[in-house]
Amino acid sequence: MHPNAQLIERFYQAFQQLDGAAMAACYHPEVVFDDPVFIGLRGEEAGDMWKMLCARAKRFSLEFDEVRADEQGGSAHWVATYEFSKTGNMVVNDIRATFEFRDGKIVRHRDVFDLWRWSRQALGLKGVLLGWLPPVQASIRKQARASLEAYRRRA
Incomplete structure (x- = not known):
C-alpha cells in the first residue's frame, strides 16, 4: 500500500x-479543506473543524473504503452516521473525498456530498421543503462557520 494511502x-x-x-x-500546515458546508478552510482551521466535530459527535459511527493514493493524489469513500445536535435527527452522510499530498501530509482535502440530502435528514421538514434553496444552504454554511469560530475562540 502506498504511504499516502496509509495516511488516508x-x-x-x-x-x-x-x-x-x-x-x-x-494535515500539512498549508492544508486547504472544502466541502459543501465548510468552504476554504486553511491551515489550523481545517484541523480545528475535525476537532470540533469529534468533540460534539453523538451516536457516531464511520465506515470508509475505496482508499486509493499515489505520490500526488488520492481518494476515498466514507459514510458517517450521527445525531445532528441541533435537531436530534439521525444523519447518514455519504461522502466522496479527494486529496493532494505534500511532504507526507494532506495539503488539499475536498469532500463532496449532497447538501440537500444532508439537510433533509438533519433539518427534517424544513430541509425537505427548503434545503435546496441557495439562501438556506448559505445559512447552513454561515451557522457552521460561526460554530467553528466560537470553538476556536474557546480552544
Whole structure:
C-alpha cells in the first residue's frame, strides 16, 4: 500500500475513534479543506473543524473504503452516521473525498456530498421543503462557520 494511502487510512481510523487531534496531525500546515458546508478552510482551521466535530459527535459511527493514493493524489469513500445536535435527527452522510499530498501530509482535502440530502435528514421538514434553496444552504454554511469560530475562540 502506498504511504499516502496509509495516511488516508490513518486519517479515517482516527475519525472512527473521534480523535480530532490525530486527524489534524495528518494535515500539512498549508492544508486547504472544502466541502459543501465548510468552504476554504486553511491551515489550523481545517484541523480545528475535525476537532470540533469529534468533540460534539453523538451516536457516531464511520465506515470508509475505496482508499486509493499515489505520490500526488488520492481518494476515498466514507459514510458517517450521527445525531445532528441541533435537531436530534439521525444523519447518514455519504461522502466522496479527494486529496493532494505534500511532504507526507494532506495539503488539499475536498469532500463532496449532497447538501440537500444532508439537510433533509438533519433539518427534517424544513430541509425537505427548503434545503435546496441557495439562501438556506448559505445559512447552513454561515451557522457552521460561526460554530467553528466560537470553538476556536474557546480552544
